[in-house]
Amino acid sequence: MADIKQEPGIAVWRQISQALHQDISAGGYKPGEKIPTEAILSERFGVNRHTVRRAISVLVEQGLVRVEQGRGTFVAEDVVEFVVGERTRFTELLAAQKRTPGTQLIRAMEIPAGELVAENLKLRAGTKVILIERLGEADGRPVSIGSHYFSARRVPGLIAAFEKRKSITKALSDIHIFDYIRLSTRVRSRRATAEEAQLLKISPATPVLETLSINCDTDGKRIEFGISRFASNRVELRFDT
Amino acid sequence: MADIKQEPGIAVWRQISQALHQDISAGGYKPGEKIPTEAILSERFGVNRHTVRRAISVLVEQGLVRVEQGRGTFVAEDVVEFVVGERTRFTELLAAQKRTPGTQLIRAMEIPAGELVAENLKLRAGTKVILIERLGEADGRPVSIGSHYFSARRVPGLIAAFEKRKSITKALSDIHIFDYIRLSTRVRSRRATAEEAQLLKISPATPVLETLSINCDTDGKRIEFGISRFASNRVELRFDT
């Protein structure tokens, strides 16, 4: 890794900061990877730990690294920005950001609606609904768990269509629902459950961003109620007004 | 607390669920309060612990209580819904929800812009900016920490005006900025820092919802860059499209 040659007139911590910056930019340390401890760096550069800390604090400010007490300092992984709008579609969103989208089916089944689902789809609790649950990936890394609920009566044959087409948008179009728009989105945050942590490959201490969204067809009829949970360390939502 | 009289024909867990529901609605257990352990409840109702668990699971589904493994079961605190739109203003938002809004000044000062602030206000890093930081409360409970950054050059006298008027909107109007609208909002989530936890009166394990928003005047010039941190257990954001 880069060393410094003690240019006089420029503060040492600036030089160290720049050296580390280059190491990261050059790919010497990869996103998500741990960089050496403060103790090791201070020894390598032949300076006090404070000086290294000062240098690292600049990188934190720049968003290049993230420090976790007791664990170490990690190269920041670039976050995926989800632009949430009327017609947000998972796959198109990622493609627009030049990322490789991927989805994995977790489960697809018909179940009776719980209270929350029934309320949001304007059904009576217990009515049959179709649940499609899948894991969304960006560049091979899991970023979201999406639970999509549809009134079973309104989308007959959806599961079959989905299994053939592997895409919700395409499956809906197969059963003649060609467009749907997002009515409202609620956003919350909470700690990940054990299952979520496992699926999203995050630690259970990492929060998840949870969105509840209602999607309607062009007549304003409620087609879908979706709950998505995003790994907060890899995702940021954006709402333009 | 309510007891049950074992009405035949109705499942016991339903009766228990209803009994607990009434206790909570009647205010016997207050929001945030811990309800008795499953062991105690099962003894009180003279049923097996499984039956109590079945009853509680209904309340969880209804969002009335929240179960924390190893800690207990707690009456859910009602969440404040923040409807984020073009002209979201803290005080008006809460008033519209029939809640008593309150703000406390944390600090107001002039500082050089950091990288993040400079970028979002389209200034050079180091330019003087005004920072107003305040704690937002709903019904006396802290819900948000708002850091509001303004280009010092563009809002001369803002701090003085704010100190007199105690309101950002009013202070801006005093210096002839009568309207401003929200361009975009980014939403993230992360664990609360120690300071945030203390100010928001939450545990450090509770995540915060963080929004970054850019506000422009009617000419599209960037007036304010705001970072708000919400206590995720008391707040939910809503975006209508």
Add this chain to the structure above:
DNA sequence: ACGTATTTGTTCGTATGTATC
């Protein structure tokens, strides 16, 4: 559940160089 090692966070104190008046 507990102790130990590792790693970052915080707070002292000390010393030196640099810029300004």
Add this chain to the structure above:
DNA sequence: GGATACATACGAACAAATACG
């Protein structure tokens, strides 16, 4: 030169979070 303020750098110790057996 002298006085002062500020930035830089080092050292030591302890606190707090985490990982691991």
